[in-house]
Amino acid sequence: MPWSNQGGGGGPWGQGPRGPWGSGPQSQGPTPPNLEDLLRRGQDKLRDVLPGGSLGSKGFALLALAVVALWGFSGFFRVEPDELGVVLRFGKQVREVQPGLNYHLPYPIERVLTPKALRVNKIDIGMRQIEDARRGNIVRDVPEESLMLTGDENIVDVDFSVLWKVQPTGVGDYLFNIQNPEGTVKAVAESAMREVIGRSEIQPILTGARQTIETAVHDLMQKTLNDYGAGIIVQQVQLQKVDPPAQVIDAFRDVQAARADLERSVNEAQTYANRVVPEARGRVAQITQAAEAYRQQTVAEATGQTARFLKIYDEYKKAPDVTRQRMYLETMERVLGGTNKIILDSAGSGVVPYLPLNELNGQQRPATSSSSSSTTQTGRRQ
Structure with a gap:
């Protein structure tokens, strides 16, 4: 057959006549040491060490005492x-x-048993940190752990870390209730994160709901581990990266930019409204107050004129002729007080000359009016 000439063997496994399971005659090798010779040599050395060349009852007692002491110190x-x-103690926890x-x-x-119960452990989910001698630590994404489905049927890439430690009063639970603590914490963390992400929409996840998600995942993980009796405390859940998948991340960034522009425009419009509306309200208040003042002024003047008319009417009823003459004179004084006057003789002889005393004495126009009135009266008397 073809394999009969390969390496001088006698079969396809190159094992000669023994076959693949080591059957057949064995090759000659080094001879194992003889057990009887080893025991005999040990006894000879012990006789040389012990006094008298033999153990005896005292030697056996000392040997037993030494063995018991060593056994006791081993605790x-x-x-x-x-x-x-x-x-x-015999497999049962005592303290x-x-x-x-x-x-x-x-x-x-x-x-x-001495577990690392006081050390804070960290588990990364959705990513792995790889040490590179030239480039330092490199973070490698693990899509099978990080890609999750949101409540509005979008896919989001979530990388997060979990800090946990053994509960100081639950070391026994940590040792005996779970077989693989790190794997259990990782599985519970991934399950809790998927449940929380599945109840949320993608927009809050990508913007301002990081703290809410971390708190919800922490509480759900702790509740699940307590139900398992794992003896583990979840100290903190840290979201490292929350992004859309790489295939659509550019579109999501455009959406985020558009939302930012929308918020900026809304804020600018609100700022403009906050400036314009108070000014308009101030102008409205000013116009309203001016109209109210004009109304009050008009009503007051009308009331005053009415009161004056009633006063004059009362006096008129007492002396109609005197009152009528007085009203005529006051009206003429008010009408002619600020005009140029020409005095004519009542007999028709022409213009009556008069001495302009107001210009000679430097008196004011009211004085001129009074002198003109007196001159008029004089002319009339002539």
Whole structure:
């Protein structure tokens, strides 16, 4: 057959006559040490060490005492600062010990487990940090963990981290209730995030709902882990990146820019309205107050004139002729007081000359009016 000449073997696996499972004659190798020779040599060395060349009852007692002492000292153990110790007695938890030097009954009676219960652990979901000697830490996206469906049937890429630690009073639950703590926390975190994202719309997720999402995921994770009896405390959920998928991220950015422009335009319009509306209201108030003042002034003047007319009417009823003459004179004084006057003789002889005393004495026009009146009366008397 074709494989009979390959490597001198006797079959297709190159194992000679033994076959693939090691059957057949074995090749000659180094001879294993003889157990009887080892025991004999150990006894000879022990006789050389012990006094008298033999153990005896005293030697056996000393040997047993040394073995018991070593067995007792084997119960000392040390718990590191970031650890908590759980002592098991025949496999059952009996107590928890704090960091430092402690003691438990030697094996197989008791043994101790020392998990990193005081250390804060971090799990990244949707991304992985890879150390590169030349470029430092590189973040690699994991789409199968980060792509999630929102409540309005959009896809969003969510990367987040979870900080967690072992509950100080639940180390036993952490050790015995869950088999893979890190995997359990990761699965619960991813499930809680998908549930919260599935109840939300994409727009709040991408803008201002980060704190709300982190709080909701934290509470849901803690509730689930408490139901599992995991003995784990979720300290914080941190959203690292929340973006649309890479295929549509440019379109989402355009939408965000349009929304920003809309908000800016609305703010500018509101600012303009806040400036114009008070000015218009001020002008309205000013016009209203001016109209009210004019109304009050007109009503007051009409009331005053009415009162004056009634007063004159009362006096007129008492002395009609005197009142009529007085009204005539006052009217003529008011009409002729500011005009140029020419005095004519009542007999028709022509213009009557008069001495302009007001110009000679530098008197004012009211004085001229009174002198003209007196001159008129004189002319009339002539």
